[in-house]
Amino acid sequence: MEPLYEGKAKRLWATEDPEVLRMEFKNDATAFNGEKKAQFENKGRLNNEISTLIYGYLEKEGVPTHFIRQIDATNVEVHKVEILMVEVIVRNLAAGSFCKRTGVEEGMVFSQPIVEFSIKSDELGDPLVNDDYIRELKLATAEDLAFLRKSALRVNEILGGFFAECGLKLVDFKLEFGRLANDPSKIVLADEISPDGCRLWDLKSGEKMDKDRFRRDLGDVMEAYAEVLERVKLAVGG
Ligand code: C5P
16 A cells, blocks of 8 residues: 655555545654754654654643644654645744844744744745735735744644643744634644654753754754653643
């Protein structure tokens, strides 16, 4: 059997139900738009566990998502969606491409969160775009964009508090959204939420606990992901 879709870190498989897909987390890690590649044992499992717990938490807080249930260590069941070609990034502190673009030092705290949009395109390297680009490229309507911005800020509030309970600072993260296949008028949160797509710094030591450990060759990549999982488990259970 062939997957319906294979991305850099996940595969999507059909199920007996045409409106339900199986999402498989791979052990592959990529950075710098696929230029840097590696495999980490247990990465798929760790990201699946973390993402499942966070999706459960977001659902409990009333955020509509694609998530249905965890199947096993590396697979979840999700509602089929048509992914929007706009990625939404929220930043609370300066890091990554923000610093590169502006020359600002990493760690500057923003007075309010920054929401930015990029085109979901490996070929183009997910370029940063503004509302006018998105309108003219017909990637989303103004109404959709307003919804994405509001949803992303709500997720930022919920997750900022949640990760603080985990002793982690939510520096920035990327979200993807999709239209439900069985009701395209509804846009829900899709993809995964894990240290692959969130910058998380230890509140006490400032240590990076996310994919920057891989991007910057800091070592102990999976040790950091495992530590994030342990803290997330405690925060959810406690
Ligand atoms: O690289 P940049 O600083 O723009 O990334 C902002 C946040 O979005 C980071 O947490 C990063 O992990 C995430 N991101 C992602 N996938 C992308 C681009 C960014 O998960 N294609």
